[in-house]
Amino acid sequence: MKGITLRSPGGLERLKLTEMPDPGTPGPGEIRVRVHASSLNYHDYGVVSGRMPTADGRIPMSDGAGVVEAVGEGVTDYSVGDHVVSCFFPGWHEGPPTVSDFSTTPGDGVDGYARQVVVRPATWFTQAPKGFSHAEAATLTTAGLTAWRALVVNGGLKAGDVVLVLGTGGVSIFALQIAKAMGATVIATSSSDQKLERVRALGADHTINYRQHEDWGIRARDWTGGRGIDHVIEVGGPGTLAQSIAAVRVGGHIALIGVLTGRAGEVPTGALMAKQARLQGLIVGSRSQQMVFVYALEATGLRPVIDRSFGLVEIADAFRYEESGAHFGKICLEF
Structure with missing residues (x-):
């Protein structure tokens, strides 16, 4: 079978198409999955670019979706032909967070899904939403579940709340x-008026070009009549956090899920304290949260926004496209 390996020390030019041995038949508790799609995330880019070092020869990509080809002894949750999607933290099944690193994350601490076939424990997957393409299902593992956990699991989102999403990447569009x-109201930011037009078509109630308005957080707050935002989907990190704090309402919720502007920086703690807001970091979610998210997708009919798909051999080009920032929503690999 074919797959992609990453040679140390990383870099897009060090992604290589490789002939790999077939993983064989599944053992007890395992399933064999023919992988048909993956989706690109900022975390994956950190690994393949070498910014987040991993083992030499690592198979990248944390998201994988495909079809069950065989089941091992004792597996009752899956049958041959089922469409499944991988979990970001294979060992975190339910309950509060149990992991604080990526040592068990496919495509980082262990081999990922940039390959045609895997044999893994059945608990490393959930069912994919009924009617989803493999590419659509592959967007759920990281970006989709992150947005779901930020708003629903941690945030307790309810109808009438006001949500602020930063940018138009995968997590923000899902949010x-x-x-x-x-039934919430959404304010969206972008540096592109064209992208802002697209988020309005998706239902955004108000948009702000943050290149034109550096005080976008204050403007978002003012748009609510001064009350402020209930939930901020904070993907930027230190470079955007001050404006997110300015935007949030007293007692509101900021979900810190990204570090696009850096891993460390000054936090206006006085302003955060005055707002009595909750700043909560999170990394994706558990298997049980993913299962509930899948049920919600089936109930609402929500479908992911996929900007563009690439073939497996085009993986470096896919990441270059992600680097460009031209995408809107998710970028996928299909193979």
Whole structure:
């Protein structure tokens, strides 16, 4: 079978198409999955670019979706032909967070899904939403579940809440869709007027070009009549956090899920304290949360926004496209 390996020390030019041995038949508790799609995330880019070092020869990509080809002894949750999607933290099944690193994350601490076939424990997957393409299902593992956990699991989102999403990447677009499906109001930011037009078409109630308005957080707050935002989907990190704090309402919720502007920086702690807001970091979610998310997708009819798909051999080009920032929603690999 074919797959992609990453040679140390990383870099897009060090992604290589490789002939790999077939993983064989599944053992007890395992399933064999023909992988058909993956999706690109900022975390995956950190690994393949070498910014987040991993083992030499690592198979990248944390997201994988495909079809069950065989089941091992004792597996009752899956049958041959089922469409499944992988979990970001294979060992975190339910309950509060149990992991604080990526040592068990496919495509980072262990081999990932940039390959045609895997044999893994059945608990490393959930069912994919009925009617989803493999590419659509592959967007759920990281980006979709992150948005779901931020708004619904941690945030307790309810109809009438106001949500602020930063940018138009995978997590932010999912958050916009989830919020609108649950009856919330959404404010979206981007540096592109064209992208802002697209988020309005998806239901965004108000948009702000942050290149034109550096005080976008204050403007978002003012748009609410001064009350402020209930939930901020903070993907930027230190470079955007001050404006997110300015935007959030007293007692509101900021979900810190990204570090696009850096891993460390000054936090206006006085302003955060005065707002009595909750700043909560999170990394994706558990298997049980993913299962509930899948049920919600089936109930609401929400479908992921996929900007563009690439073939497996085009993986470096796919990441270059992600680097460009031109995408809107998710970028996928299909193979």
